[in-house]
């Protein structure tokens with residue numbers, strides 16, 4: 630489904646992502662991991678049209694995505710969440726979902742101004758889909774609450790629901806468990822599985838929580854200094870000497886990513 634070849638990005642003299650290949654078949658849960666600064670977010674930013682790659686090819690179901698704007702990438706079927714929560718805090722939970730739905734709405738600006746039948750039908754459908762998604766992620770009871778008033782873990786779920794409102798084929802999650810307590814992380818894990826199992830959406834996540842990565846992923850790609858150093862099933866990656874060195878060879882990282890965690 631997602632095919633990335635030779636993807637490369639430099640910032641000044643720094644090779645942030647260096648000729649990375651990645652193939653993710655449909656309905657798979659894949660992870661991209663690596664120490665801080667390894668190039669993971671830059672990689673996502675190129676796949677989603679935020680950065681233009683210096684080199685390389687990105688296709689989704691055979692369609693070339695390089696050069697498309699982020700909104701065009703969304704329309705092509707890729708949704709994402711960000712490392713830092715990017716909700717509209719002063720909007721309600723439902724309104725945040727409607728914003729997510731916007732790329733799939735058919736009515737034009739003029740339809741909206743005129744409040745004509747097409748606009749009302751579009752809005753009705755968007756609200757109905759939003760309700761379904763809020764139920765799916767377990768936030769329906771907060772529908773009319775301001776997003777900013779939700780507990781942290783629920784704000785993260787709302788971001789995921791908003792991404793799902795764009796009807797993606799592929800969902801990219803950038804550190805979805807960051808800042809979550811163990812209970813919230815467990816809930817997140819089952820939500821991600823349900824998104825794949827029940828909605829049929831392919832998932833690629835960037836994550837530092839190794840327990841989550843190792844128990845959830847069916848494919849793991851490891852980046853270090855912008856280069857892919859390993860790829861495979863969790864047990865293969867965990868036992869790869871290059872991966873251990875990338876994590877454990879750096880004093881400060883050893884505590885956070887100790888061998889037990891890997």
Ligand SMILES: Nc1ncnc2c1ncn2[C@@H]1O[C@H](COP(=O)(O)OP(=O)(O)OP(=O)(O)O)[C@@H](O)[C@H]1O
Pocket residue numbers: 640643645663664665666667668669670671672
């Ligand atoms: N816009 C930018 N301009 C210059 N350098 C950048 C830019 N974005 C990222 N970098 C650099 O590119 C490298 C890769 O950064 P990136 O954020 O992709 O890493 P990461 O693996 O996502 O790290 P983390 O796990 O800390 O989020 C880093 O050295 C970073 O400083």
